[in-house]
Amino acid sequence: MKEFIKSNKITYNLMSFTAFKALLIFSLLLEAPRSYNDIIEYFANHDYINEKISIDTARVYINSLRMAGCVIEKTNRAEGSKFVLISHPFELEIPPEQIKVFAKIYKTVSKNISIEELIMLEKFLRKLCKNIKNPEFKQILDKISPLTGFNIKLLEDLLACCRKKNQITIEYNSPHSGIKAMEIICDKMDFESSKLYLYGTSIEYEQSTYLQVGRIIKILDIKLIKNEINIHEIRALYTVNANSQELQLKDNERIVSINNNQTLIEAISSNKFALKQRILSFGSACKVIEPSDLREEIIETLKQMRAGYQS
């Protein structure tokens, strides 16, 4: 307003002062509940209006806002006789067809971005939900978001620990031994079979480990100095019969050679259990070359699996 009056681009008779005052009252109510006195005082102290209005005039403005589609309630005297804007015609309402398309995009995007970006998107969308009138948007988001139910602050803290490779103690709800404290050197967070895991090195077992983030209750402490641990790493070599371009290698894997659609992979891991799971998931396309003890363990597991189908 200041700019317009200064530059004389506009004169008072080229605008509607009544409409302007109605807009001012509306924006006042958008900010917080207001009483007649609040409105009168605001007008009296306003730089350009600078006008004392009566209670009746203020009342007419409130009536007008109601007629324009605003739902305004008045609190009782004990609560200061304030006008509360319950709803208004300009609230953001997302039509069902737009919600449907958003859901489609979100489902796709969430599978193709990093966990860091996913958290960022989740926070933004939750912020947006507060500004959207119809509950369907939030309902859909709750249904499709892979982060629904997670404590976002905890995820952010864990992610920060992963970036710094921090050694932390967490309170963990173990399916085997109940709630207990666990120490882990954080490495990364990622989804596997639609579940979010924290990957790192277990101080207790001195090997790489992964924990379901949903079972982490809180971070108890972050160590300034990391423990010196002696990790026994296994170097495994296995062949996979598949197009090397189709193979989605893990961080601990690298391609050694490719020969007639047969890819030789080297994997380095301190977690034999995870390594075995990875090898088994390839099915008959995979054959362990070395080490021999891992090869024997895979054969033994396969025999036990086969035995499960004998009965």
Added chain:
Amino acid sequence: MKKISDKYNEACIKVFDMLKLLSNGTAKYRDIIELFTNYDNNETAAANVILNKYLNTLKIFGINISKTKNIYYLQNSFFSINLDEKDAKAFSLLKSSKDYLTSQKQQEFFDKFLRSIEMRLTKESKELVETESKQLSNINSEEYLNKYRDIILKCEICCYENQKLELCFTQENKAYKVMCSPREITFKNGKAYLSVFNHLSRQIFEVPVDLITSMKQMPVISKGNEVSVTVVYKIGNALAKSYCLKECETCDGKPDENGWLTIINHNEDFDELLKRLLRYGSNCVVLSPKNFRESMITAIDNTLKNYE
């Protein structure tokens, strides 16, 4: 004389009616001018004066409205959603993902959705979004999407039209031809897949669109109530204690006398499920259906043969 409780300001109603029209993002000049012509039976010329008066009022209040080719565009709103840098980045990410939608209609809906948010952002937030959008390289799969856009679009149309499909594709150097019902397009790791229901095996599976060699729509509409085969398997030992059910799974939560828990799986892609269950080793046994149980046994036997 009217009671105070019945009195109202016409100017207030007019400006709000105009804003209501504009709050969809755009409003035609014709519709807005009609608003003022209808009040007091004003002539168009007089209505134009009133319109300018209200446009000025809104401008002074801080609401910017632009006009291009007889269409008014609301640039901002009463709402002031304030975004920080990360929010702006997230919004830019969402904006750049429009390419995942191949149907023009869906893109239009998505544009409207984005616009309804954008016009409610504070000036600073809009600037942040603009900066972030410039910095954000388009979705990584842009090249892939451009390459396969036509086939993805064709798949989208098939899903929409819901006619039975004769689908031909090649996988691991083998050619396949299946009669199926198209379900949806999904994206994983930046690649598009056509999810279909195979009528013969009564299972849902996903075909990478880049492996599709031909698609022929049949003159028969797919039934909506196609029931896929459910897979029943049991898990034991430590796995039974720590297992988290997937969205497509159910379980009564009661282990049998030997500690095995029975899981019922609906609609998961058979190949994906087979790989997942193989990972569980001897802690998992497939119970039904017979063909999936046989597939599991064959997979185990063939893997064992690798070591003979």
